[in-house]
Amino acid sequence: MNKRKLSFLEIWNMSFGFLGIQFGFALQGGFMSRIFQTLGAAKDDIPLLWIAAPLTGLIVQPIIGYLSDRTWSPRWGRRRPYFLIGAVLSSIALFFVPHSPALWVAAGFLWILDASINISMEPFRALVADKLPESQRSYGFVVQTLIIGIGTWVASNLPSFVSALGVSDSAAQGVVPMSVKVAFATGAFVFLVSILYTVFTTSEYPPEDMEEFEREKAKKNQFIPDILNNIGSMPLTMKRLGVIQFFSWFAFFTMWSMANPALTEHVFNSPAPVESEYNMSDAQQKEAYDLANTKFQKASNAVGSYMGTYGLSSMFFALLLVVYTSKRRINRKYVHMTSLILGGIGFLMMKYIPSEEYLYLSFTLIGFAWGSILSMPYAMLSSSVDPKKMGVIMGIFNMFIVIPQIVAALGGVVFISNLLGKEAINAMTVAGVCLVLAGVSNFLITNRKAITYEVENE
Structure with a gap:
């Protein structure tokens, strides 16, 4: 199919729903560990509590990808029905997560939230490949990254913004502060509205051969064989990208799960108070606990704000690439x-910074990696696979x-970081080593079409 080149506004509209998706991911990544700690989780238990997220993605994304390839509605298209279903479920889960009365409830809501976000997210990646000619693929994924960067920065700062408006950061023992609850409710609203914007401003191409499409759709019991067949026949470039992805996502899972305990402890000297270390029946001890907890909550707000810097820098990184890739390879x-x-x-x-302000530099550099992770692997992959199976x-x-996130959650992060010492900040060192290894692994990529799309007459 000869696909016409799209304008910036058209690409922006089809990618705008990612603003909401990233609100969900940024709130989850920046503040779920804080919620777990508030509800009594020990720092070494936090990665395991996160296992719901990658397990859900492992199951949901191939299923949704398979189903969306076989979906067509003249009114709603192929990918948009999944955007909408995921948005409704994600918004409900986002609203209720910070109201969890117990640790197991919060872990359960994380499972629901991540499954719902995945329902929306996977078809967005496929939509770029569906709609854009190959010469605009890098451009399209970079525009997505620009929107993701905006969403990451705003969502990561939401609790601080809300707190600055006078909403309390203090709460009773085992209760998530109101500032976090309001932030998550705001995120739920943005998620739904941004997805609706994309659904109603974007059209999709119908299948090229409708008769063949209907025949494929009518085949029964093909899901598992098709998935296994596609896994077995994946292109060499895809396998090599998998090595880069392993180290990249191990690093970012480590950040999402361990940055809050690591930085509140190492940089802000305000670790989460452990209830068993205080005599809660003694008024003075209870007051000391409440003071320590408020310090921890405010430090967590600051960690979230600093983490938002990686969204901001990824946004500027993406903006530079948008300008460049619109005209050049x-x-x-x-x-x-x-x-x-x-x-x-x-x-x-992070382990060696002399003051907290240096976290801006750390997360700025991390943002360059994040901006690239969200665009370059998908641009390389989309040039190497059958568009009918996108x-x-x-x-x-x-x-x-x-x-890699499952490996990290099942003890990989805790085991490797404990080899360096018991301090939580060692987890950030592990993340750094993994990203360097991911960078070096790019030497594995040798497919010229994946590396640099050669512009042809279109």
Whole structure:
């Protein structure tokens, strides 16, 4: 199919729903560990509590990719029905997460939230490949990254913004502060509205051969064989990208799960108070606990705000690439390699910074890596696979995102960081080493079409 080139506004509209998706991911990534700690989780238990997120992605994304490849509605298209279903479920889960009365309830809501976000997210990746000619693929994924950067920065700062308006950061023992509850409710609203904007401003191409499409759709009991067949026949470039993705996503899962305990303890000297260390029946001890808890909550707000910097820097990184890729080709391999290594340096700095303000520099460098992770691998992959299977391939590619997170959650982060010492900040060192390894692994990519799309007459 000859696809026309789209304007910036058209690409912006089709990607705008990612603003809401990233509100969900940024609130989850920046503040779920804080919620777990508030509800009594020990810091070494936090990665395991996060296991719901990658496990859900491992199951949901290939299924949604497979189903969306076989969906067509003249009114709603192929991918948009999944955007909408995921948005409704995600918004409900986002609202209720900070109201969890117990740790197991919060872990359960994380499971529901991540499954719902995945329902919306996977078809967005496929939509770029569906709608854009190959010469605009890098441009399209970079525009998505620009929107993701905006969402990350705003959502990461929401509790601080809300707190500055006078909403309380204090709460009773085991209760999430109102500032976090209001932030999550705001995120739920933005998630739904931004997805609706994309649903109603974007059209989709119908299947090229409707008769063949209907025949494929009518086949029964093909899901598991098709998935296994596509896994077995994945292109060599996809496998090599998987190595890069493994180290990249191990690093970012480590950040999402461990940055709050690591930085509140190491940089702000305000770790989460442990209830068993206080005599709560003694008024003076209870007051000391409440004071320590309020310090921890305010430090957590600050950590969230500093983390938002990586969204802001990824946004500027993406903006530069948007301007550049609209007119010129880029070497995706070297852009990705350089960005990942810079992000690794950002993590490695955290253990040695002399004051908290240096976290801005750390997270700025991490943002370069994040901006590249959200665009370059998908641009390289989309140039290497059958466009008729774009949905299911993008879903299978997600395995290279979730498997490292599962390994990290099942003890990988705690085991490796404990080799360096018991301090939580060692987890950030592990994340830094992983991103450097991910950067070096780009030497594995040798497919010229994946590295630099050669512009042809279209």
